[in-house]
Amino acid sequence: MGGNWSWDFTLQILPRLIEATGYTLLAALIGYLIAMVLGLVLALAQRTPWRVLTLIAREFVEFIRSTPLILQIFFVFYVAPQFGVRLSPWTAGMIAIGLHYAAYLSEVYRGGLESVEKGQWEAATSLNLGTAHCYRRIILPQALPNCIPGMGNYLVGILKDTPMLSVIGVAELMHTANAIGTETYRFLEPFTLVGLIFLCISLPLAELVRRAETRLRRKLGLVK
Amino acid sequence: MTYPEFISAHGPRLLDGTLVTIQQTILAALLAVLIALTFGMMKISPLRPVRALATVYIEIFRGTSLLVQLYWIFFVLPLFGLTIDKFTAGFVAVGMNLGAYGAEVVRGAIQSVPRGQWEAGVALNLSPARRMWRIILPQALVIMLPAWGNLMIEVLKGTALVAMISVADLMFAARQINGTTYLSAQVFGTALVIYYVLARFGITPFMRWLERFVARRMGRV
Numbered sequence: 001m002g003g004n005w006s007w008d009f010t011l012q013i014l015p016r017l018i019e020a021t022g023y024t025l026l027a028a029l030i031g032y033l034i035a036m037v038l039g040l041v042l043a044l045a046q047r048t049p050w051r052v053l054t055l056i057a058r059e060f061v062e063f064i065r066s067t068p069l070i071l072q073i074f075f076v077f078y079v080a081p082q083f084g085v086r087l088s089p090w091t092a093g094m095i096a097i098g099l100h101y102a103a104y105l106s107e108v109y110r111g112g113l114e115s116v117e118k119g120q121w122e123a124a125t126s127l128n129l130g131t132a133h134c135y136r137r138i139i140l141p142q143a144l145p146n147c148i149p150g151m152g153n154y155l156v157g158i159l160k161d162t163p164m165l166s167v168i169g170v171a172e173l174m175h176t177a178n179a180i181g182t183e184t185y186r187f188l189e190p191f192t193l194v195g196l197i198f199l200c201i202s203l204p205l206a207e208l209v210r211r212a213e214t215r216l217r218r219k220l221g222l223v224k
Numbered sequence: 225m226t227y228p229e230f231i232s233a234h235g236p237r238l239l240d241g242t243l244v245t246i247q248q249t250i251l252a253a254l255l256a257v258l259i260a261l262t263f264g265m266m267k268i269s270p271l272r273p274v275r276a277l278a279t280v281y282i283e284i285f286r287g288t289s290l291l292v293q294l295y296w297i298f299f300v301l302p303l304f305g306l307t308i309d310k311f312t313a314g315f316v317a318v319g320m321n322l323g324a325y326g327a328e329v330v331r332g333a334i335q336s337v338p339r340g341q342w343e344a345g346v347a348l349n350l351s352p353a354r355r356m357w358r359i360i361l362p363q364a365l366v367i368m369l370p371a372w373g374n375l376m377i378e379v380l381k382g383t384a385l386v387a388m389i390s391v392a393d394l395m396f397a398a399r400q401i402n403g404t405t406y407l408s409a410q411v412f413g414t415a416l417v418i419y420y421v422l423a424r425f426g427i428t429p430f431m432r433w434l435e436r437f438v439a440r441r442m443g444r445v
Contacts, residue, residue, distance in 0.1 A: 068419060072416070195293075203287050
């Protein structure tokens with residue numbers, strides 16, 4: 001073991017790491033889909049006329065946002081079996097990360113929903129549309145474009161948080177790098193490659209989000 | 225085992241862990257502020273190489289995961305002869321990571337100080353350093369403090385990862401107790417509540433107080 005970089009070793013472990021990258025991307029994608037749906041539920045729950053439901057949803061979001069994701073992952077993974085439900089690392093991981101980002105996305109949705117003018121509601125009411133119909137056809141289509149930049153940022157965020165899933169044994173990138181390290185006693189190459197792979201994915205992704213944001217702003221007539 | 229029994233048996237260890245978490249959070253927060261100020265100002269330097277250096281730092285630390293950085297600092301740096309004990313490696317990794325996010329906040333805040341303030345500094349013949357220190361930064365501070373409130377909670381949450389390199393913080397204590405007792409709901413639930421209390425009744429009120437304090441000093445209230 002030493003500070004000298006071995007290219008042979010790098011080429012030897014690269015295929016394994018690239019395969020694991022696929023799982024990292026898959027985990028981020030599934031987690032994000034769960035977060036998108038649950039986040040909307042959490043956001044809409046805060047807009048109902050029932051004070052108790054609103055309050056519970058609000059506190060739940062605050063709680064999730066101010067506690068560490070890694071602890072939430074452990075919580076879901078170890079507590080479910082206590083109640084007789086055995087969860088695989090993947091299932092537990094997806095629930096935990098999906099729920100965590102649902103709390104963040106609900107704040108993005110909330111901002112988007114609040115930015116829809118009040119007049120739109122009044123118009124819908126005067127047209128005698130039901131609440132559900134109004135949300136689906138009038139409010140959400142106007143609110144969602146405002147959410148795109150925030151949603152994009154959290155897509156990058158969830159990707160960068162997937163290494164935490166390695167702690168319960170989800171075989172993503174970090175887990176694989178750790179396994180290679182313990183097998184070969186070489187940590188320099190696997191850990192450095194993981195960092196580089198993350199940079200190669202998250203930097204272009206962040207750039208893409210930025211571009212989508214400027215395009216959207218231009219489309220909405222916010223900038224020329 | 226009832227919950228009060230659980231607390232009397234394992235409460236002291238969770239408390240010890242909590243103290244380490246608080247130490248890690250404070251040290252990481254101080255480092256993050258220092259790094260954020262340095263790189264945030266470098267990012268708007270008139271010198272291209274200085275700006276480029278700041279950009280590289282910020283993009284590397286924001287583009288990869290905190291866990292990856294933590295492992296890298298703890299496992300890889302010793303290979304280059306730079307051995308850091310785990311406690312230091314822990315808060316250094318968290319501070320460097322959140323410092324990169326903070327740098328963007330600092331840059332944004334400095335740039336949103338009205339143009340006239342910069343010009344007034346020039347007109348009064350202040351040196352660039354003095355202008356930044358006495359005129360621009362205090363006003364930028366008022367603008368950036370709300371964003372720092374969120375970042376400080378991220379610092380607290382980030383320190384939970386130092387348990388992965390065996391720093392005996394709250395997360396570490398919780399995992400150990402879970403390993404010996406299998407009372408997962410009790411131990412992880414309690415740990416979650418402690419983190420929540422630290423964030424909601426420690427960090428948030430402190431940052432609100434700081435915002436009011438700074439605003440008063442600036443004569444804004």
